Amino acid sequence: MASSSPSTPGIDTSTVHIDLGDRSYDILIGEGLLGQAATYQGLPKSSTALIVTNTTVGPLYTATLRAALQGQHKQVLDVELPDGEQYKDWPALNTVFTTLLEKAADRKTVLYALGGGVIGDMTGFAAACYMRGVPFVQVPTTLLAQVDSSVGGKTAINHPAGKNMIGAFYQPQRVVCDLASLDTLPQRELLAGLAEVIKYGPIADAEFLAWLEANMPRLLARDKAALKHAIQRSCEIKAWVVGQDEKEAGLRAILNYGHTFGHAIEAGLGYGEWLHGEAVGCGMVMASDLSQRLGLISADTAARITALIERTGLPIKGPQLGADRYIELMQVDKKAEAGEIRFVVIDELGKASMRPAPDAIVRDVIAANT
Amino acid sequence: MASSSPSTPGIDTSTVHIDLGDRSYDILIGEGLLGQAATYQGLPKSSTALIVTNTTVGPLYTATLRAALQGQHKQVLDVELPDGEQYKDWPALNTVFTTLLEKAADRKTVLYALGGGVIGDMTGFAAACYMRGVPFVQVPTTLLAQVDSSVGGKTAINHPAGKNMIGAFYQPQRVVCDLASLDTLPQRELLAGLAEVIKYGPIADAEFLAWLEANMPRLLARDKAALKHAIQRSCEIKAWVVGQDEKEAGLRAILNYGHTFGHAIEAGLGYGEWLHGEAVGCGMVMASDLSQRLGLISADTAARITALIERTGLPIKGPQLGADRYIELMQVDKKAEAGEIRFVVIDELGKASMRPAPDAIVRDVIAANT
Numbered sequence: 001m002a003s004s005s006p007s008t009p010g011i012d013t014s015t016v017h018i019d020l021g022d023r024s025y026d027i028l029i030g031e032g033l034l035g036q037a038a039t040y041q042g043l044p045k046s047s048t049a050l051i052v053t054n055t056t057v058g059p060l061y062t063a064t065l066r067a068a069l070q071g072q073h074k075q076v077l078d079v080e081l082p083d084g085e086q087y088k089d090w091p092a093l094n095t096v097f098t099t100l101l102e103k104a105a106d107r108k109t110v111l112y113a114l115g116g117g118v119i120g121d122m123t124g125f126a127a128a129c130y131m132r133g134v135p136f137v138q139v140p141t142t143l144l145a146q147v148d149s150s151v152g153g154k155t156a157i158n159h160p161a162g163k164n165m166i167g168a169f170y171q172p173q174r175v176v177c178d179l180a181s182l183d184t185l186p187q188r189e190l191l192a193g194l195a196e197v198i199k200y201g202p203i204a205d206a207e208f209l210a211w212l213e214a215n216m217p218r219l220l221a222r223d224k225a226a227l228k229h230a231i232q233r234s235c236e237i238k239a240w241v242v243g244q245d246e247k248e249a250g251l252r253a254i255l256n257y258g259h260t261f262g263h264a265i266e267a268g269l270g271y272g273e274w275l276h277g278e279a280v281g282c283g284m285v286m287a288s289d290l291s292q293r294l295g296l297i298s299a300d301t302a303a304r305i306t307a308l309i310e311r312t313g314l315p316i317k318g319p320q321l322g323a324d325r326y327i328e329l330m331q332v333d334k335k336a337e338a339g340e341i342r343f344v345v346i347d348e349l350g351k352a353s354m355r356p357a358p359d360a361i362v363r364d365v366i367a368a369n370t
Numbered sequence: 371m372a373s374s375s376p377s378t379p380g381i382d383t384s385t386v387h388i389d390l391g392d393r394s395y396d397i398l399i400g401e402g403l404l405g406q407a408a409t410y411q412g413l414p415k416s417s418t419a420l421i422v423t424n425t426t427v428g429p430l431y432t433a434t435l436r437a438a439l440q441g442q443h444k445q446v447l448d449v450e451l452p453d454g455e456q457y458k459d460w461p462a463l464n465t466v467f468t469t470l471l472e473k474a475a476d477r478k479t480v481l482y483a484l485g486g487g488v489i490g491d492m493t494g495f496a497a498a499c500y501m502r503g504v505p506f507v508q509v510p511t512t513l514l515a516q517v518d519s520s521v522g523g524k525t526a527i528n529h530p531a532g533k534n535m536i537g538a539f540y541q542p543q544r545v546v547c548d549l550a551s552l553d554t555l556p557q558r559e560l561l562a563g564l565a566e567v568i569k570y571g572p573i574a575d576a577e578f579l580a581w582l583e584a585n586m587p588r589l590l591a592r593d594k595a596a597l598k599h600a601i602q603r604s605c606e607i608k609a610w611v612v613g614q615d616e617k618e619a620g621l622r623a624i625l626n627y628g629h630t631f632g633h634a635i636e637a638g639l640g641y642g643e644w645l646h647g648e649a650v651g652c653g654m655v656m657a658s659d660l661s662q663r664l665g666l667i668s669a670d671t672a673a674r675i676t677a678l679i680e681r682t683g684l685p686i687k688g689p690q691l692g693a694d695r696y697i698e699l700m701q702v703d704k705k706a707e708a709g710e711i712r713f714v715v716i717d718e719l720g721k722a723s724m725r726p727a728p729d730a731i732v733r734d735v736i737a738a739n740t
Binding site for chain 2: 047048090094097098101102104106107108128129130131132133154155156159161162164165166167168169247248331332334336337338339
């Protein structure tokens with residue numbers, strides 16, 4: 001986690017290492033990294049590379065990334081997928097495979113995921129499956145992807161019956177977090193990313209939660225130094241969790257704090273209606289309320305979490321889907337076992353665990369927060 | 371590789387162990403194994419299991435397998451896919467996912483692949499991807515699947531532009547080879563399976579090739595003891611190769627002897643026209659001819675391989691697709707690199723390697739063998 005290679009004055013580049021044996025890799029965090037050839041040094045060279053991006057991000061950054069990759073690959077292809085969670089599906093994924101096969105891309109081909117969480121998850125899954133596995137690099141351009149989805153090797157597409165149901169654990173070769181790419185991020189997406197940043201406080205680091213409470217105005221104003229600290233601390237916590245439990249046999253599930261309710265909101269409204277981070281923000285409010293009703297945390301602590309989410313500008317009331325529908329959607333959550341829903345709850349600030357909850361209490365939580 | 375637990379007189383059950391660290395597993399070879407509860411002892415128990423089979427094999431064996439699994443799972447579901455290589459595609463794979471999600475199958479669910487190579491490859495890939503990975507068991511009912519495709523963890527579906535282009539390395543928990551299931555195998559499929567048996571001679575074991583020459587009449591008459599020896603020796607060789615190179619970084623590619631030409635035949639004619647084993651049989655003739663033209667083996671040796679394939683009743687002349695089309699199809703083979711086709715050639719009987727070949731010689735091979 002040492003600092004090195006300055007980019008623009010005041011912001012050095014930091015490195016967070018993910019330790020997974022022969023699948024270990026670095027997360028680079030700095031300003032202007034995306035367009036610098038040095039960023040990609042030491043990565044696999046190959047005759048062909050494919051940049052996978054979307055119609056929003058592609059026009060902004062594909063040319064810059066392609067130029068930076070000239071020393072790594074003979075030809076750098078690109079494919080633009082439609083933008084949005086509702087396109088995180090098989091037809092869009094197959095567009096990537098068809099592009100690769102039409103260009104006779106071999107199994108040394110390197111994929112670059114240039115975009116947010118949807119692009120990262122899909123590109124990672126495409127890399128996991130193309131010819132049974134090719135290398136890939138994450139170049140996340142949203143805050144949400146930089147602090148969460150690009151790190152840790154969870155890749156997937158959605159199925160109409162459930163989010164991220166079809167996927168793989170497949171680690172990238174490197175993650176490149178360029179703070180400059182956050183300049184072009186719409187405010188709504190910035191807030192959605194902050195939901196995943198906030199997450200790390202209650203589950204793992206009470207001190208970080210206090211820092212977020214003190215620095216939320218700077219983050220909302222996109223202060224680069226504040227954003228860099230938030231990204232780095234988030235990645236450090238995620239690295240620590242993933243390093244212990246790569247395939248979510250246990251501990252890693254705490255990273256899904258707010259996600260059980262959140263996935264139900266996303267699926268219930270139809271993907272793309274709420275942003276993933278918005279659903280997670282609201283889901284954390286519901287999961288905190290659940291933790292309080294289970295007697296794990298005080299009303300003050302639950303209120304403190306809710307207040308931070310509200311100050312961030314994220315929704316704190318879920319859509320009125322009805323308790324039955326919420327429960328039905330949560331029963332297909334990947335953490336469920338034999339039909340029993342398992343929630344990530346806060347045991348105390350900075351510590352989380354996973355457990356089932358009585359149906360009546362879950363219904364109370366839904367009634368009180370929608 | 372010790373023998374144990376007799377089933378019917380004269381045929382003991384043998385075990386071949388695949389050594390892959392924490393992904394190690396056993397191949398059981400015997401008669402009547404499919405329907406015996408003891409066969410599945412020690413495998414993961416779970417509330418839900420799904421038997422994936424096809425419309426041909428399902429009516430013959432699903433009920434028997436379900437009965438044998440009663441002690442392992444609370445509910446045993448099944449899904450029947452259409453039968454044939456032309457259905458080794460996304461829509462059929464998605465049928466498996468939809469079935470699992472409709473039944474709210476959790477991530478402890480165990481999948482059972484009951485059928486031939488297509489069912490094994492698709493079930494394995496479904497298991498690799500469902501909720502990012504659930505356990506699966508191979509119950510191959512064809513000779514081809516018992517000696518080759520069910521062993522070693524290669525899973526995949528086809529893309530219109532190439533065979534097995536979308537897949538994963540994902541190991542089963544166990545492989546159950548029931549000799550009794552070969553009784554119902556159509557003769558054409560028996561021969562296709564023998565192609566993959568023959569393969570192991572030239573690439574790894576000249577003595578086994580001599581045994582096959584001496585025992586081909588017994589194999590064609592479905593002599594159980596002969597079939598058992600052929601399956602066991604094939605699995606032992608495959609276990610040895612896969613144990614050294616699980617993800618085909620090098621050595622494992624020799625198992626694709628005959629497959630470069632063979633895949634071109636299958637894709638060129640349209641999947642399902644020729645059986646995979648038929649295409650591989652003919653592909654081995656072409657690859658032997660190539661080996662001879664490259665000066666690696668004598669004309670006598672090449673003729674010996676061709677004679678055995680012909681005596682087995684497999685095609686030794688490929689379809690006339692034209693050399694350009696063959697080459698185009700072989701350039702998207704997974705072993706190709708930067709557009710250069712790489713062939714598995716026989717260096718001497720029992721020893722193979724992978725190398726490119728001059729275009730003119732490849733064209734001569736195609737002209738002489740189609």
